[in-house]
Amino acid sequence: MELLYIVAGSLVILSGAVMHFLENRKPLHEVDRKKQFRFDLAVIFATAFVVAAIMQFLVTDSVTSALHSSIGLGSSILALPFWARLTLALIVGDLGYYVVHRAMHLNWLWPMHRFHHSTIELYWFSGLRTSMANSLVIRIPYLFALHAFEIPAEGILVTGIMLLIVNFWVHANFEVRLGPLEWLVITPSFHRVHHVTAEELEGHNFGNILSVWDHIFGSAVFPNEIENKLEKGFEVPADEVARQLIGV
Secondary structure, eight states, X not given: OHHHHHHXXXXXXXXXXHHHHHHHHSOSSOOOHHHHHHHHHHHXXXXXXXXXXXXXXXXXXXXXXXHHHXXXXXXXXXXXXXXXXXXXXXHHHHHHHHHHHHHTTSTTTHHHHHGGGGOSSOOTTGGGOOOHHHHHHTTHHHHHHHHHTTOOHHHHHHHHHHHHHHHHHHTOSSOOOOGGGGGTBOOHHHHHHHTBOOGGGOSOOOOSSBSHHHHHTTOOOOOOHHHHTSOBOOOOOGGGHXXXXXXX
């Protein structure tokens, strides 16, 4: 397990370095990453330890065994190969993410998600600017699906690293065109529209891995050059930082 943690940490660092390199080569916008990174890193230190401790508890052997027993889909699912179960878990979890994310834009859940939308200059690390409440709640669909398909703790850890890399990817400050695949998967440009503050673009592009949910449920907007350059985020008043960090 220790080796797995080392490999996982190395993958996170490597993926961050790749995103940084790609942003350096051809940034979509000019961003003061040093200024933004210091603030975002401070946010991570303020929230990550609490969230990480809770998530670590939820993937311990005893909790994993209990959840598999209570919500696991049983022997018919266990008969499937691991890769098939993991793929199905990610699809179900991603649909759940879409539903929860869309719900977070309703008035009663907006406070826990609002801080994430304060980012004015998007870049690969900025997706981690989020409240404690948001960080916990947004992971529940994936965690539920992974336990339902009886993915072991090691598989859940690997999935968590993959989802962190996805977070880097969708918030990256460069443009990638994938052609017809953009009907299926999220690109940085597709997600960037979600952060635009223009009223006519509110309530769009909620997906995390798959864009297909936005297309099915009518919330997809394909980005264009103008929309990618529209204003994003807002300044957080100093007396609201603590409250928004918690997500209340």
